Amino acid sequence: MSYEQLAIALCGYEHVVLPGLLQTEDYARATFRSNIPHLDEETVERRVAARLERQQILHKAEPVIASFVFSEAAVLSNLGGREVMRAQLSHLRSCAELDGVSIQILPLSREHHAGLNGPFVVLETPDHQHLAYTEAQRSSELISDPDEVSIQQ
Known part of the structure; x- marks a missing residue:
């Protein structure tokens, strides 16, 4: 997440839930409450607060260029x-109007695409290094090898 805060650009794909950077507080809370194994309320609220804090990168004076x-x-x-x-969809519409934010919805009818192996984020640092990040329920991986990152793109 520290690389995300420094990123000058990021793009990502999600297949089950909406991207954390675009989630409302209630949607984020519902996401964490759906976790299995279940999380206690203190953990849920701590994670919701952290997720909302991360969203500030979309609202900076020079916001990250973000493609979702x-x-x-x-x-x-x-x-x-x-x-x-309903509130989440309204929020998505507002987010789509932010400077530097692009939102695309991949139709279910699409037969194949780059995200078939699961969600990922590719980001660019201020020194133009490209990193990929994948996340699953119990694990995550930061990929810095340029050959591997290019596979994610």
Whole structure:
């Protein structure tokens, strides 16, 4: 996450949930409450606060250039209930209007795409190093080898 705060550009793909940088507080809370094994409320609230803090990179005087692609399934889900999703979709529309933010929804009908192996983020540091980040429920990996990063792009 420290690289994310320094990034000048990032792009990513999510297939089940909406990207953390675009989540409302209630959607983030619903995401963490859906974790298995379950998290205690203190951990949920700590993670929600951290996720909301991360979003500041989209609102800086010189915000990160951010491109988000996510599956249509993430938009169609009912995570957190109807009201949470309604507010989340409204928030996505607001985020799409931020300087430097691009949002694309990948249709479920798409037969193949770069995200079939799962979610990923590729970011560019101020010294133009490209890093890839993959995350699963119990593990995550930061990839700095340029040959491996290029596979993620």
